[in-house]
Amino acid sequence: MDKYDKWLLFITLVLIVFGALMIYSSTSVITPALAKKGITEFYYFKRHIFTILIGFGFMFLAYRMSLSYLKKMAIPLLIFSFVLLLLVFLPGIGVTAGGAERWIKLWPSTFQPSELVKLSMVIFLAGYLSALGYRADSFASFIKPIFIMIIFQAVILKQPDFGAVMSLTFLTFAMLFLSGTRLRYLFFLSAPALLILYKLIMEPYRLRRVMSFLDPWKDPQGSGFQLVQSFIAFGSGGLTGVGLGGSKQKLSYLPESHTDFIFSIIGEEFGFIGVLIVMALFLLLFIRGISIANKTKDGFAYHLAVGLSLMISIQALINFAVAAGMVPTKGLPLPFISYGGSSLLVNMAAIGILLNISRGNDNGDMEGLNKKTFARRKAKKGIYNDSRFTIHGLRTI
Amino acid sequence: MNTIIIFSFFAVFFRLTDLMILSHKRLSEKAKQQHIKVEDIQIRRGIIFDRQGRELALNLELESLYCEPDSLNLDNESVRKLASTIAKEPEVILTKIPSEGKFAWIERKLEPDIAERVKGLNIKGLGFMNEAKRVYPKGKLASHVLGFVGVDNQALEGIELQYDRYLKTRGGKVFFGRDASGRTLSSGVDKEAKGNNIVLTIDEGLQGIVEKEIEKAMLQWGAAAASAIMMDPFTGEILALANRPSYDPNNPGKVNDFEKRNRAITDCYEPGSTFKTVVGIAALEENIARPDMLFDVGKGGIEVGGKIIRDVHRHGILTFNEVIQKSSNVGSVMIGMRLGKERVYKYAKLLGFGEKTGIDLPGEVSGWIRPPERWSGTSIGAIPIGQEVAVTPLQVLRAYSAIANGGSLVRPHVVSEIISPEGKLLVSLRDMEMNRIISKKTAETFKDILKGVVEEGGTGKSASIEGNEVAGKTGTAQIINPKTKRYSKEKFVSSFVGFVPADNPRLALIVVIYEPKGQIYGGVVAAPVFRGITNQALSYLDIPMEDNPHKNPLLVSR
Numbered sequence: 006m007d008k009y010d011k012w013l014l015f016i017t018l019v020l021i022v023f024g025a026l027m028i029y030s031s032t033s034v035i036t037p038a039l040a041k042k043g044i045t046e047f048y049y050f051k052r053h054i055f056t057i058l059i060g061f062g063f064m065f066l067a068y069r070m071s072l073s074y075l076k077k078m079a080i081p082l083l084i085f086s087f088v089l090l091l092l093v094f095l096p097g098i099g100v101t102a103g104g105a106e107r108w109i110k111l112w113p114s115t116f117q118p119s120e121l122v123k124l125s126m127v128i129f130l131a132g133y134l135s136a137l138g139y140r141a142d143s144f145a146s147f148i149k150p151i152f153i154m155i156i157f158q159a160v161i162l163k164q165p166d167f168g169a170v171m172s173l174t175f176l177t178f179a180m181l182f183l184s185g186t187r188l189r190y191l192f193f194l195s196a197p198a199l200l201i202l203y204k205l206i207m208e209p210y211r212l213r214r215v216m217s218f219l220d221p222w223k224d225p226q227g228s229g230f231q232l233v234q235s236f237i238a239f240g241s242g243g244l245t246g247v248g249l250g251g252s253k254q255k256l257s258y259l260p261e262s263h264t265d266f267i268f269s270i271i272g273e274e275f276g277f278i279g280v281l282i283v284m285a286l287f288l289l290l291f292i293r294g295i296s297i298a299n300k301t302k303d304g305f306a307y308h309l310a311v312g313l314s315l316m317i318s319i320q321a322l323i324n325f326a327v328a329a330g331m332v333p334t335k336g337l338p339l340p341f342i343s344y345g346g347s348s349l350l351v352n353m354a355a356i357g358i359l360l361n362i363s364r365g366n367d368n369g370d371m372e373g374l375n376k377k378t379f380a381r382r383k384a385k386k387g388i389y390n391d392s393r394f395t396i397h398g399l400r401t402i
Numbered sequence: 403m404n405t406i407i408i409f410s411f412f413a414v415f416f417r418l419t420d421l422m423i424l425s426h427k428r429l430s431e432k433a434k435q436q437h438i439k440v441e442d443i444q445i446r447r448g449i450i451f452d453r454q455g456r457e458l459a460l461n462l463e464l465e466s467l468y469c470e471p472d473s474l475n476l477d478n479e480s481v482r483k484l485a486s487t488i489a490k491e492p493e494v495i496l497t498k499i500p501s502e503g504k505f506a507w508i509e510r511k512l513e514p515d516i517a518e519r520v521k522g523l524n525i526k527g528l529g530f531m532n533e534a535k536r537v538y539p540k541g542k543l544a545s546h547v548l549g550f551v552g553v554d555n556q557a558l559e560g561i562e563l564q565y566d567r568y569l570k571t572r573g574g575k576v577f578f579g580r581d582a583s584g585r586t587l588s589s590g591v592d593k594e595a596k597g598n599n600i601v602l603t604i605d606e607g608l609q610g611i612v613e614k615e616i617e618k619a620m621l622q623w624g625a626a627a628a629s630a631i632m633m634d635p636f637t638g639e640i641l642a643l644a645n646r647p648s649y650d651p652n653n654p655g656k657v658n659d660f661e662k663r664n665r666a667i668t669d670c671y672e673p674g675s676t677f678k679t680v681v682g683i684a685a686l687e688e689n690i691a692r693p694d695m696l697f698d699v700g701k702g703g704i705e706v707g708g709k710i711i712r713d714v715h716r717h718g719i720l721t722f723n724e725v726i727q728k729s730s731n732v733g734s735v736m737i738g739m740r741l742g743k744e745r746v747y748k749y750a751k752l753l754g755f756g757e758k759t760g761i762d763l764p765g766e767v768s769g770w771i772r773p774p775e776r777w778s779g780t781s782i783g784a785i786p787i788g789q790e791v792a793v794t795p796l797q798v799l800r801a802y803s804a805i806a807n808g809g810s811l812v813r814p815h816v817v818s819e820i821i822s823p824e825g826k827l828l829v830s831l832r833d834m835e836m837n838r839i840i841s842k843k844t845a846e847t848f849k850d851i852l853k854g855v856v857e858e859g860g861t862g863k864s865a866s867i868e869g870n871e872v873a874g875k876t877g878t879a880q881i882i883n884p885k886t887k888r889y890s891k892e893k894f895v896s897s898f899v900g901f902v903p904a905d906n907p908r909l910a911l912i913v914v915i916y917e918p919k920g921q922i923y924g925g926v927v928a929a930p931v932f933r934g935i936t937n938q939a940l941s942y943l944d945i946p947m948e949d950n951p952h953k954n955p956l957l958v959s960r
Contacts, residue, residue, distance in 0.1 A: 183403055237436070239421040240429020253437045277422040281415070288411050295404065311403075318407055325414040329421060 009068070010363035013293040016286050017341065017356045021057060023283070024267075024342035024349075028053045031255045031263040031270050032344070049263060049344055056346040060353035067357025075358070076305050079132040082125040083153070089118035090160050107164045108347075117347035119161050119169040123176060123320075124351045126157070127312035130177065134184040135304030141185035150177060151194060168265075168323065168335035174198075175319045180312050218333050231266070232330045234259040238269035239280075239329070246276030263344045265336045268328040283342070284325065291318040297363045306362045313355040320348075446534050447555060447562075448569040448597035450548060452606040453639075453818060459548050459562070459651075461534040464511040467520055471500050474527030484528075487519045488512065510553055511535045536562075538651045544609050546664040547602065547643050547763065547816055550651035558654065559662065561600065561816065563764045568820050568828070571595040596823040603639035603818045603831075607942050608632055612642040615934045616913065620646045623918035623927055629666040629795050630935065631814075635803035635901050635910040638812030638834060640761070668765040670792035671895045671914065674879030675729040675861075675924065677750075677788030679801060681737045682726050682851065684749035686844045690740050693847060695722045699732040706783025711735050727854040729861045729876060731787045738786030743774040746785055752839045753801040754811055755793055761814040762831075769793045788879060795897070799912040802875070802899045805852065806907035809845040810836035849873050853904050856929075865898055865929035867937045869947030873907075874900020874932065876924035881917070893917050898928035902936045908945055911935060 032049035092109045093099040100108040100115050108115035133139060133150055140146045154177045158170050178191060221229030221236070238254035241247065252273045255262040262270050272280045294314025301307050317340050324339040326332045338348040421429070450459035467488070476484075476499070478492075485492040488509050498508050511533055512520065520528070536551045549560015557566035616628040625646075632642040645665050649657040663669060685691035698719050703712040713732050717724070725733030738746050750756065756771040770792040772781065784790040796814055804811050813834050820829040852873035855862040861876040877897040880889035899912040913928045913935070921927050 179403060236421055236425075237429050237433045239418065240425050241433040242422055243426040243430065244423060253433060256437075258436065272418070272422060277418065280418055280422070284411060284414065288408070291407055315403075315407075322407070322410045322414065326410075326417075329414055329417045331413065331417055 008364060009360045010293055010297055013359060016290045020286055020341035025053055027267055027271060027342060028263055028344050030250050031267060034256055053344055056349050060350050063350050063354040064357035067354045068361045072306055076132045079129045083129045086118055086121045086125040090122060093118060093164060107166050119166050120347040120351045122157055123173060123316055124355060127316050130180045131305050131308035131312050134308045142187055144190060147186050147190045168337035171335060172320050172323055176316055179315050183311060218330050231260050235266055235269040235328050238273040242273040242276040244277045246274050246279055249274050264338055266328055267343050268325060268339055287321045294359055297359055301362055310359055310362045313359050316355060317352055445570060446596045448599040450561060451601045452604050453602060456606045458540060458544060459538050462537045463532055464535045465517040465530040466510045466533045467508045467512055468529050468531060469499055469506055469508055470527050471502050471506055480525050483523055488516060542648045542650050544604055545648050545651045546645050547604055548651055550654040564762050565600055569597040571597045598828060599821045600817055601819040603816055605641050608939055609642040611938045612935055613644045615931050616644055616646050619915055619931045623915060625915045626917035627665060629914045631666050631796055631799050632909055632911045633799055633803060633814060635806035635907045638814045640814055640816045664765060666795045667761055667763060668767055670767060670769050670794055672879040673788040673793045673798055674877040675788055676798050676875045676877035676897055676899050678726055678734045680750045680753055681734055681741060681746060681786040683840055683844060683848055684741050684745055685737045686847055687840055688745060691722045691737060693723045697725055697733040697736050699730050704732045704735050707779030709780045711783045723851045723854055726851045727860045734786045735783050738782055743777050743782055747774045754797055759796050759800050759814050761796060762817055767794060769797055795912050795914045798899050799910055803910045804839060805845050805848050806901040806910050808842045809840040810838045812836055861925040862898060862929045864925060865932040867933050870902055870940060871904035872900055872902045873904035874898055876929060878922055878924045894922040896922060896924040896927035898924050898932045900932060909939055
């Protein structure tokens with residue numbers, strides 16, 4: 006047997022099983038309106054279980070796949086996900102829901118390409134950052150991935166999917182930052198980014214909606230509704246919660262209670278203790294991912310493991326923060342737990358890759374190993390042991 | 403980077419501590435508020451039936467329009483449309499909508515087709531609630547008995563008020579779980595509470611006859627008002643009770659106080675000659691007079707305390723019987739003087755004057771008779787002929803019922819049974835006790851005298867009916883002008899009280915016509931109304947004609 010990271014797998018399985026339980030809990034109460042649409046008690050649960058089964062397939066594939074092959078596939082994958090992203094706007098293939106065109110038809114369900122974009126972006130960046138030509142102190146090296154990111158974001162914004170844009174930005178910036186990019190580049194980029202952000206939300210109605218998270222109680226029936234309902238869910242959970250299946254907020258009070266706001270329902274049913282356990286699991290998952298990265302001697306694998314860990318953690322954190330009203334309300338599923346096949350498949354594939362890296366089979370694979378970066382990382386680590394990061398080299402994670 | 407991620411986790415942790423631990427109480431409260439729906443239990447008043455089970459008051463389910471001011475979004479156009487749909491001025495509607503709040507009525511109890519049209523307008527923030535509207539299907543019929551309710555079904559008059567605690571049930575609140583769209587999650591909760599049903603002693607048929615006849619008399623005599631009460635003389639069951647003017651209890655808002663008055667029990671009048679019964683009965687009970695005792699009333703007047711009491715017609719010498727039958731004032735005063743004021747007062751009280759009869763309707767008055775020590779010098783000349791006393795028509799009827807039933811005072815009542823919605827008998831007012839006040843002999847003797855009133859030579863012969871003997875007495879009294887404190891020359895109260903069939907009384911009836919024009923005498927104005935009513939009532943009740951050889955020789959077969 007391979008020496009894969011059993012803890013990582015265990016945490017993932019716990020999250021997936023718990024997620025399936027929560028999907029059943031939050032979707033099993035059928036209102037007459039849902040019944041009219043033909044939705045039954047097990048409708049969402051069955052579909053979720055089906056997705057999980059496919060997810061295990063992806064996970065296994067990613068686990069068995071050679072990393073060098075993955076590295077070779079990085080750019081084709083990026084192009085592929087870009088094409089999928091564009092397909093969203095194609096009538097007949099794209100699916101519109103809630104005023105956003107985020108999905109493409111994929112029998113028997115739909116697929117959200119922006120989820121795949123994150124994964125392919127991480128793979129691409131891992132390859133890019135570990136390539137021989139990458140220079141952390143070069144602006145040209147810095148701006149190329151940023152440019153790609155902006156192209157993707159422009160398309161995603163068109164859907165629109167602010168949540169995906171937000172997490173993609175954090176992810177790219179974090180990976181670049183860890184690769185040792187000069188901070189001033191990041192700051193330099195922040196100026197136009199803020200300007201665009203300002204432009205986007207300048208319209209008063211949009212601004213009001215975006216900023217409503219600061220005081221949702223001001224308009225509890227309007228822009229603050231979802232957040233107020235989320236708070237009520239958390240608040241009525243208290244320390245120990247109302248028990249599995251006992252949530253009242255899922256009875257169509259809290260919109261998206263089985264997807265973006267499932268964390269609030271966890272809070273209501275399992276209380277403070279429940280959410281702490283879920284948060285701890287994600288934190289553990291992150292720590293396992295980083296330790297996998299630190300164990301690897303391959304640059305690509307290192308960046309990949311860091312990126313994937315960040316991808317999952319950032320998404321989970323944004324989801325927590327949205328539900329808790331700390332950042333503007335933007336739809337992002339909670340990895341492994343929320344209903345939503347694309348996110349689940351992508352995240353399970355990511356875990357597959359992490360498990361793959363944790364086997365350590367890449368050690369002998371010299372192809373694609375960026376000796377320079379690797380050596381420098383080792384060197385810097387030794388020299389700047391007391392410092393959290395270096396200026397010209399890789400920053401320690 | 404580790405630090406940032408871990409720091410973020412801690413930020414979320416602290417935020418959730420605040421939400422879930424520190425704000426737990428406040429947010430749970432909020433949750434409860436939105437998860438639980440409180441509804442008032444719909445109260446349905448009991449149904450009121452007549453003695454034969456015909457519905458006189460029932461409930462109609464109607465929808466009432468309300469708004470939720472907080473979520474209401476009315477522009478001028480929709481206000482205008484709404485106004486025209488419910489036939490109101492737009493300004494009127496706007497005044498009913500507060501600037502904020504959760505609930506305000508706009509229009510209560512809409513007709514079903516109007517409610518449908520309002521729903522068709524699709525205005526957000528408007529809602530409908532089922533409400534029961536009290537309906538009196540027979541309109542004005544027996545309105546003074548039934549009374550009416552207000553827009554919130556609060557009892558305001560009549561049986562509705564008197565028996566409110568039976569008709570209405572305790573409401574209360576039901577708690578439901580609900581989802582976000584307000585749908586109720588618990589089922590099988592009884593949201594309706596029904597009141598007890600009431601069966602009246604009133605007979606719709608008899609009531610109709612009485613109402614029709616007094617209506618006719620009102621028109622015929624241009625009277626200001628009229629009352630009639632029909633009662634079973636043995637049980638005190640009121641079979642019909644009507645007043646004019648009257649009103650439609652379905653539109654209580656339009657009723658004025660004059661129409662609302664149940665004058666049969668709430669208004670006093672000076673009874674005049676019908677009160678002569680008091681001295682007549684007293685004289686017989688006290689053995690002061692016998693039926694054939696002679697009274698010289700030939701002078702046509704008698705002086706009492708410096709005042710002369712006169713007869714309408716000169717009579718010469720009358721027997722005791724004839725004093726009553728011809729309604730001689732002079733003869734009655736003579737009898738009264740022989741009795742003395744103490745005994746006149748005693749018998750007036752004994753026959754129930756000056757005291758409430760205890761009828762189960764609101765607003766009854768006791769009338770008024772002065773105690774002997776406060777009589778003036780002329781009182782002994784006034785009270786025996788029905789002046790200086792105030793009585794209600796019901797008191798007079800009850801006194802005459804005592805003669806009809808052989809000497810007992812009954813307790814008049816309009817309710818016979820109260821039945822729970824499940825059909826259980828809660829209260830029965832059948833078989834009420836009777837209170838003997840005079841001897842059977844006196845009652846029988848006096849009954850014969852009263853029969854004579856309706857015969858040839860009596861004042862009430864126009865009350866006679868074919869086939870059955872009537873016993874009764876006319877009354878004509880002046881009304882005291884409240885301005886001058888003197889008897890009015892134009893305003894009279896004409897009445898007739900009696901029972902039929904005389905020897906086996908089934909009905910006792912009093913007819914009182916206030917301020918008739920043209921004719922004033924009870925024998926002319928009220929007696930024909932009595933005849934009209936009893937004639938129809940007896941055939942309605944299928945009471946056979948008496949085997950009376952004098953009046954119906956053809957029935958004597960051989």
